[in-house]
Amino acid sequence: MPLYNVLLFNTLQNTNNFFEFPYQSGFLDFVLGGLTLLSVYHLFLFFQNRNKLYLLYSLYLTFIILSQIRFAQTGFITSILDHMGIFKEYGEIYTETYHIIYFFFAFKFLEIKEDFPKWYRYLINALYIIGGFCALKFLYYALGGSYSYVEQGYFVFVIYILILSIFLYILFFKSIRPLKYYLITGSLILLFFSVLSLLKYLQYRTEGESIEPSYIYLYFGFILENIIFSLGLGKKQKLILNERNQAQENLINQLEENKKLEIEVRKKLEQDVELLQAKVERDKLERLTIQYERDLVELKLASLRSQMNPHFIFNSLNSIKGFIIDNEQENAVFYLNKFSKLIRMILSSSMEKNISLAQEIEIAKLYVNVENIRFNNEILFTLNIDKELSLNTIKVPALLFQPFLENAIWHGLAAKEGRKELLFSAVKKDGVLKVTIKDNGVGRTKSSEYKKKKLMKRESFGMKLTEDRLENFVASNKGKYHLTIKDLYDKRGQAVGTLVKVKLPIVLN
Known part of the structure; x- marks a missing residue:
C-alpha cells in the first residue's frame, strides 16, 4: 500500500x-x-x-x-x-x-x-x-x-x-x-x-x-x-442599542424645539422691557434693567447649553455609532450609559440657577469621559477633591466649570502630541472654595495661532458669560469671587499648559 x-x-x-x-x-x-x-x-x-x-x-x-x-x-x-x-x-x-x-x-x-x-x-x-x-x-x-x-x-x-x-x-x-x-x-x-x-x-x-x-x-x-x-x-x-439611539434622536429634536421656544421667550422679554422703559420712573427702570440683565445672563446660558448640546450630542453619538459598527458592544454600552446620564444631568441643571457642588463635579467628570471618546481615551483626567468639603450642601452656579474644561480640551489638549493631562481640584482654603483646572496643552498663544488658520471661526461667549454669572452669584450672596487664567511655561520659555483658578464664597443650601 x-x-x-x-x-x-x-x-x-x-x-x-x-x-x-x-x-x-x-x-x-x-x-x-x-x-x-x-x-x-x-x-x-x-x-x-x-x-x-x-x-x-x-x-x-x-x-x-x-x-x-x-x-x-x-x-x-x-x-x-x-x-x-x-x-x-x-x-x-x-x-x-x-x-x-x-x-x-x-x-x-x-x-x-x-x-x-x-x-x-x-x-x-x-x-x-x-x-x-x-x-x-x-x-x-x-x-x-x-x-x-x-x-x-x-x-x-x-x-x-x-x-x-x-x-x-x-x-x-x-x-x-x-x-x-x-x-x-x-x-x-x-x-x-x-x-x-x-x-x-x-x-x-x-x-x-x-x-x-x-x-x-x-x-x-x-x-x-x-x-x-x-x-x-x-x-x-x-435592538436595545437601536432603541436607545432613537431615544437620543428624539431628545435632540426636543432640544431644537426648546431652542426655538427660548428665542420666542427672549423676544417677548425684550419687548416687555422696552414698554416698561417708557412708563416707569428712573429708579424703577434701573431695578428692572438689573433684573433684565440677570435674566438675560440666564437666557444666554440656556442658549449656550442649547447650542452646545446638539454639537456635543451629534459628535458623541457618532463616536458611539463607531463602536457599534466595529462591533465593540461593551464600549458602546459603557459610553452610551455615560452619555445618557450626562444629558439627564445637563437637562436637570438647566432648570436651576444653582446646583450642589457634588452635581457640578459629576457633570464635569461625565463631560470629560464622553469627550474623551473622540481622543481614544488619551486624556488622563484627575479629580482631587478636599474631603472636608460638604459636596451635597455647597451650591455653585450650574455648569460653571464646563466652559473651562471645554477650553482645556479643545484649545489646549486637542493640538498637543504625546501625553495629555487634565486636573480638576476643589479644596476649602481660608473659608472659601478654591477650584483649580490645569492642563498640559499647547497654551493660549499657540491655540490662537491654530484658530487663525481655521477656515470656519466661531466666536465664543462662554468666558464672558461665566464672569457675568459669577457676578450675579456673589451679588446675590453678598460675597466676592476671584478668577485668574494663567499660561504656564517651562525654564526654556516653552508653553506647557494653562492654569485656571476660581475662588468662590462657600454658600450652603
Whole structure:
C-alpha cells in the first residue's frame, strides 16, 4: 500500500475514533471548554450591564457543564473532578437544574411575562412545584437515602418537563417578538440531537456495545444550540442599542424645539422691557434693567447649553455609532450609559440657577469621559477633591466649570502630541472654595495661532458669560469671587499648559 494511502487511512481512523469516543479522544473536553468560555463571557456581561438575562444564560451553561463533567477522562478536567468529590456524581440533579433554568431564560428572552401574563403565572407555579420536588429528592439523598430514588424521580421529572415544554413551545410560536426564531431553532436542534442520541444509546445498550459513541450527538446539539442562543443574545443587545439611539434622536429634536421656544421667550422679554422703559420712573427702570440683565445672563446660558448640546450630542453619538459598527458592544454600552446620564444631568441643571457642588463635579467628570471618546481615551483626567468639603450642601452656579474644561480640551489638549493631562481640584482654603483646572496643552498663544488658520471661526461667549454669572452669584450672596487664567511655561520659555483658578464664597443650601 502506498505511503499516502496509509497516512490517509490512519487519518480517517483517528477521526472516527475522535467522534466515536468523545470521552477518551478529548472531544468532550473541547465542548466543555467552549461552553465554559461562553458562560464566563456572559457572566461578565451581566456584571457590566446588570441584565439578568445574561446571568440566567451563564447559569444555564454552567449546569450543562456540571451535568457532563463527570464523563471527562483526560486533561485538566480530571483534576477538577478530583476536587469535586461526591458532587461530581449528581448528574441527574444538574440536568434537572439546567432544564428549569432554561424556562426562566426563555421567559426573560421573549418577555413572556409581559406578553402572556396568565400563561406565565401557570408555568412559573408549575416550575416551583417541580423545583420543590427536585429539592426534596436531593435532601432525601443528602440525609443518607438511596441514590436510586433520585434516579427514579428523574424519570418523573422528564415526563413533567416534557409536558411543560409543549406549553412553552405554544407560547414561542404565539409570541410577536422577532427574536423567537433564535430560541425555537436552537431548542429544536438540541431536541433533535437529544432524541438521536437517545436512540443510539438504546441501540448500543441492546447490542451490548459501549454507549459512549451515542453522546457525540448530544454534544453536537449543545454546540449548535448555544451558538444560536449567543447570536440571539447579540441581536437582542443590538435592538436595545437601536432603541436607545432613537431615544437620543428624539431628545435632540426636543432640544431644537426648546431652542426655538427660548428665542420666542427672549423676544417677548425684550419687548416687555422696552414698554416698561417708557412708563416707569428712573429708579424703577434701573431695578428692572438689573433684573433684565440677570435674566438675560440666564437666557444666554440656556442658549449656550442649547447650542452646545446638539454639537456635543451629534459628535458623541457618532463616536458611539463607531463602536457599534466595529462591533465593540461593551464600549458602546459603557459610553452610551455615560452619555445618557450626562444629558439627564445637563437637562436637570438647566432648570436651576444653582446646583450642589457634588452635581457640578459629576457633570464635569461625565463631560470629560464622553469627550474623551473622540481622543481614544488619551486624556488622563484627575479629580482631587478636599474631603472636608460638604459636596451635597455647597451650591455653585450650574455648569460653571464646563466652559473651562471645554477650553482645556479643545484649545489646549486637542493640538498637543504625546501625553495629555487634565486636573480638576476643589479644596476649602481660608473659608472659601478654591477650584483649580490645569492642563498640559499647547497654551493660549499657540491655540490662537491654530484658530487663525481655521477656515470656519466661531466666536465664543462662554468666558464672558461665566464672569457675568459669577457676578450675579456673589451679588446675590453678598460675597466676592476671584478668577485668574494663567499660561504656564517651562525654564526654556516653552508653553506647557494653562492654569485656571476660581475662588468662590462657600454658600450652603
